[in-house]
Amino acid sequence: MKVIADLCVVPMGVGVSVSKYVTACEKVLKEAGLKTKLHAYGTNIEGEWDTVFDAIKQCHEVVHEMGAPRITTTLKFGTRIDKAQTMEDKVESVQEQLKAK
Numbered sequence: 774m775k776v777i778a779d780l781c782v783v784p785m786g787v788g789v790s791v792s793k794y795v796t797a798c799e800k801v802l803k804e805a806g807l808k809t810k811l812h813a814y815g816t817n818i819e820g821e822w823d824t825v826f827d828a829i830k831q832c833h834e835v836v837h838e839m840g841a842p843r844i845t846t847t848l849k850f851g852t853r854i855d856k857a858q859t860m861e862d863k864v865e866s867v868q869e870q871l872k873a874k
Contacts, residue, residue, distance in 0.1 A: 774822045777860055778850035781815035782832055784841030794839060798832040805831070810860060815847070819860050822852070 784794045799816065802809050805828040808819040818825055829848070836844055 774852055774854070775857070776818075776820065776822045776825050776850050776852050777858070777863070778818045778825055778829075778848060779815055780818055780829060780832075781847040782836060783845045783847075784836050784839075785843040785845060787841050794836050794841060797835050797839060801831045801835055802828050808860070817860050825850075 780798075782794070782798050784791055787794065799809065799811060802816065802818060805824055806820070807824060807828060810817040818828075820828075829846075833844055833846070
């Protein structure tokens with residue numbers, strides 16, 4: 774089953790700059806072959822359910838290995854079985870409606 778997810782991994786106890794941890798997690802997602810879109814407060818991910826959730830687990834493992842004693846993660850995700858839909862499809866739908874007004 775395909776899933777589109779929004780992931781925000783926040784390492785705790787590592788100081789205020791977390792970009793190196795975000796970079797490590799982005800590498801995990803890319804190496805898993807997932808389609809991603811980084812944004813200011815997280816990453817959108819598109820792929821097969823098991824691949825997405827295995828990669829999220831790997832993100833936690835990598836960030837802990839880097840020295841983060843604690844991680845808090847926000848995850849939103851959705852699935853749909855009535856039609857195939859990509860991250861771009863969802864955004865384009867809204868953009869088209871904005872143009873019509």
